[in-house]
Amino acid sequence: MAIAARDFRELKLDGMSRRFGSLDALKGVTLNVRRGEFIALLGPSGCGKSTALNCLAGLLTLSGGSIWLDSTRIDRLKPEERGFGMVFQNYALFPHMSVKRNIGFGLSMQRRASADIKKKVDEALSIVRLGDQGEKLPGQLSGGQQQRVAIARAIVVEPPLVLMDEPLSNLDAKLRLEMRAEIRRIHDLIGSATIYVTHDQEEALSLADRIVVMRDGAVRQVGSPAELYAQPAHADVAEFMGYRNLLRAQASKSGQLMNVRIGVADVQGTPVGTAAEGDAIVAIRPDDLRTGADGPLAVAVESAQYHGRDFYCSGRAADGVELYFCSEHSVAKGERVRLAADPSRVLVYAREDLP
Amino acid sequence: MNDCANEVAQRWPLRVRLASRDLDGVTLLALPAILFVVALFIYPFAHGLVLSFMPKAGDWLANYRKFFSEPFLYDTIGATLWLAVPATVINVLLSVPVAMRVRRLQRRRILTTILVAPITLGTVLIAEGLLNYLGPQGWFNRSLALLGLGPARLVHNYTGVMLSLIMSGFPFTFLLTLSHVTGLDPSLEQAASTLGATARARFWRIVLPLMAQGLAINLCLSFVQTFSVFPSAVLLGAPAGATRVISIAAYQAAYEQYDYSMASAVAMIMGFVQLAVVTLILSVRALAYRGAVGGGKG
Numbered sequence: 001m002a003i004a005a006r007d008f009r010e011l012k013l014d015g016m017s018r019r020f021g022s023l024d025a026l027k028g029v030t031l032n033v034r035r036g037e038f039i040a041l042l043g044p045s046g047c048g049k050s051t052a053l054n055c056l057a058g059l060l061t062l063s064g065g066s067i068w069l070d071s072t073r074i075d076r077l078k079p080e081e082r083g084f085g086m087v088f089q090n091y092a093l094f095p096h097m098s099v100k101r102n103i104g105f106g107l108s109m110q111r112r113a114s115a116d117i118k119k120k121v122d123e124a125l126s127i128v129r130l131g132d133q134g135e136k137l138p139g140q141l142s143g144g145q146q147q148r149v150a151i152a153r154a155i156v157v158e159p160p161l162v163l164m165d166e167p168l169s170n171l172d173a174k175l176r177l178e179m180r181a182e183i184r185r186i187h188d189l190i191g192s193a194t195i196y197v198t199h200d201q202e203e204a205l206s207l208a209d210r211i212v213v214m215r216d217g218a219v220r221q222v223g224s225p226a227e228l229y230a231q232p233a234h235a236d237v238a239e240f241m242g243y244r245n246l247l248r249a250q251a252s253k254s255g256q257l258m259n260v261r262i263g264v265a266d267v268q269g270t271p272v273g274t275a276a277e278g279d280a281i282v283a284i285r286p287d288d289l290r291t292g293a294d295g296p297l298a299v300a301v302e303s304a305q306y307h308g309r310d311f312y313c314s315g316r317a318a319d320g321v322e323l324y325f326c327s328e329h330s331v332a333k334g335e336r337v338r339l340a341a342d343p344s345r346v347l348v349y350a351r352e353d354l355p
Numbered sequence: 356m357n358d359c360a361n362e363v364a365q366r367w368p369l370r371v372r373l374a375s376r377d378l379d380g381v382t383l384l385a386l387p388a389i390l391f392v393v394a395l396f397i398y399p400f401a402h403g404l405v406l407s408f409m410p411k412a413g414d415w416l417a418n419y420r421k422f423f424s425e426p427f428l429y430d431t432i433g434a435t436l437w438l439a440v441p442a443t444v445i446n447v448l449l450s451v452p453v454a455m456r457v458r459r460l461q462r463r464r465i466l467t468t469i470l471v472a473p474i475t476l477g478t479v480l481i482a483e484g485l486l487n488y489l490g491p492q493g494w495f496n497r498s499l500a501l502l503g504l505g506p507a508r509l510v511h512n513y514t515g516v517m518l519s520l521i522m523s524g525f526p527f528t529f530l531l532t533l534s535h536v537t538g539l540d541p542s543l544e545q546a547a548s549t550l551g552a553t554a555r556a557r558f559w560r561i562v563l564p565l566m567a568q569g570l571a572i573n574l575c576l577s578f579v580q581t582f583s584v585f586p587s588a589v590l591l592g593a594p595a596g597a598t599r600v601i602s603i604a605a606y607q608a609a610y611e612q613y614d615y616s617m618a619s620a621v622a623m624i625m626g627f628v629q630l631a632v633v634t635l636i637l638s639v640r641a642l643a644y645r646g647a648v649g650g651g652k653g
Contacts, residue, residue: 059545079548092546096564096644105560106550139646157550 008070008160010034011193015065016075018051025051027217028065033193035160038184040208041197044240048217049197053163056195058082069160080109085154085192087164091146093138099149100125100134106157124152127186144175151183155190162187164196168203180207201241205229213237233273235281235349243283243347244324251280251348258348263319265296269346279351286312288345289325295340299323301331315339400626407620418620428621431601432628438513438588438600439581440632442520446577447570449525450532455562458537467533471526478523482590485519486510515591516598520581528577535569536562564644571640575633582629601625 011033018026026048033039041049054060056067058079067075074082085106094102100121107117125131128148138146147167154162167183168176184207187194198204204211205225213221213228221233232238239246249260251271258271260282269282287310289297299315304327311327315337325339373379410417422428457466473481489495489509496506509515539562547557585602592598601621609618 057545057549059548079545080551080553082549083551084549086546086549088542088546090540090542092540092542094543094547094561095646105547105552109551109556137646153546153550163549 008035010068010070011161012068013052013056013065014068016052016055016062016067017064018048018055018060019063025217026055029214029217029219030065031212031219031222033161033195035193036191038187038194038196038207038209040204040211041195041214042201042204042211042240043199043214043220045199047214049199049214050165051217052214053086053165053195053197056161057084057086057163083157083159085157085159085162087147087150087154087162087167089165089167089169091138091150091167091170093146093149093153095138098135098137099130099141102138102149103153103156105153110157120156124156127155127189128152128182143171144179147171147179148182151186155186155192158190158192160192162190162192162194164194166197166199168198168200176203183207213240215240231272232283232347235283235354238283238347238349239354242285244286245282245284245289246354247282247284247321247323248351249280249282249348250278251275251282252277257343260346260348262297263317263321265298265317267296267341267346268343269348270344271348273353274350275348276350281349281351281354283347283349284341284345286324287326289323289339289341291325291327291329291331291337292340293338295338297323297339299325299337299339301333301335301337303333304331306330403619403622406616407623410616410620411614418617419624421617422620422624428604431599431604432624434598435582435584435600435602435625436628436632438516438520438584438598439578442517442524442581443574443578445521446524446528446581447532447574449521450529450573451536451566451570453529454532454536455558457533467530470529473522474526476523478519478586479590481519481522482587485515485522485591489515489518510591512593513597516584516587519587519591520584523587524577524581527580528573531569531573531576532566535566535573538569539565567643568640568645571636571643574636578632578636579629582625582632601628 013029013031013033015028015030016026017024017028029048029052031039041052043049051060055062055075058074058077058081062075065075066073094105097105103124104117104121107120112120121134122131125134128151130145130148130152133141133145138149141149147170150167164183168179171179180203183194183196196204196207205228208225210222211225211228212219215236221228221237223231223233228237228241232241232243235246247262249262251258251260251269253259254268256270257268258275258277258280260267260269260280262282267282297317299317301313301315302322304311304313309328311330312324313327313331314322314324316322323339327337331337370379407418408415410421413420453470457463460466487493491506495509499505499507509518543561543565544557547561552560583602584600585606588594588598588600588603592600594603602625605618605621605625608614608621
């Protein structure tokens, strides 16, 4: 493979901070990224993930902390001196240049020989499967094709690090799934590190080796997709990872587990982090809360949506608590059902964990 | 095929057929503007054109023949171009770096206001000021005298008119250029910088090609504005000599010789010279990229 990432072992963010006026957009982000890793920065809008990416690219200067590529400090370098590839949310293709000239732009900035440029551009075009579109202008391409040109343009210079800023947010659902697989394939092919910003937890789970969940400019949790899915460290991370049922409850110890009282029902759950007896927050994914004749929670069905295999439902308990759950068989509005969840899938957090 | 078309034409009422060609009640809203253009532009232009072919003496082309046989008259074309072209080019070239700098400023509005103030002053006031400051007894020449340097002739000649054209024309050009520059998607330049392009390369490879369309229009508008220079050529120039521009020739024909037919001919010639230059600029423009200047979707 001729397109291969420039060699490095580790990218280190050390207390990376950025302030806009009186607003702390980034509050000391520390993270190590190894070569070949795919990292997703995940968080709601305004959490600082795009700021972090722009700081890495050099488009924003830091107001504190440092960035290291192995033993070289790079946070004072201009973007053109860093040599990272970046894929912008709006693709930022040069509208007056053909696809080939867009992709070759970085190489021509390095003053490579034109035969060399042509060869590498053709390779990049075939990697993103756009071999026959090279002479077109970006305006003549579809959104997905433009997206692939943007990726080709970023990887053709063989950057040690590829930065992607919500690159799929402008595509339709089907294309998004296709491009997701494509991005991971290209990442594996070139072997550089990728840092991928997204607010879509599903995208992060399916793409990344490690996910960094951010909130209010700080890192809340770093972990593998499986860890984040099964064991969010904080209630707000759980909320973001699809634990739609976030309920206030009273907790009491019961061996390794905890008893939690949700309204009038008693449920067993697993304590996480600083969870203690007394006021607590209980987090349950809708697909872990299932209908069953002997379940402890009783609700009246309020809505049911057919999602292929399951029905995604919501219901209200006698005390007014709203619960989201799944049902394998059809339920009717107003029907009374009982719900149960495995204690290992009921996570109990300290009340103050939800800011 | 024809039968079918006839059938459609007969079956549908006129209103529907017009609407399918985008002609409906809303189209009437264009009427005032059209009347305005006809009354204030097309009619005077046609009137002048016809008038220019009805000379006081001689056959229908006598005015034009006279213009192009007397150096006193045809030299005005060169004199005007010699003022208008450099002034336009200087204004447009100067406006690009200033606009590139100003777009990143936080207090853009204050600076823009300062730069635009000369527009509101008007040419006559600028001429007044220049006469006072740069004239033989102005502070500039008095300062020079203190330094033991001879007086510099800066008014009542070519230099005076040129200075005035730049001062009154620049704000206009600058505002147009600023709107082109700020219309560029900043992510394009950011993308170029992550690909290793220095500020200089970003300007030549990204900013300038995308601005070329706007700069061409800008050149046309500035040129037309400076070509019809009259007050500053009279007040600050040498109206009988180096800055005897074409509009002075037209004025003299109309109000000193009372030969409206000749004046119309001069005006027509003036119009065609402008048209020729604008056509030239626009045909060069056709070589540049024309299309959206955004970076993609979004």
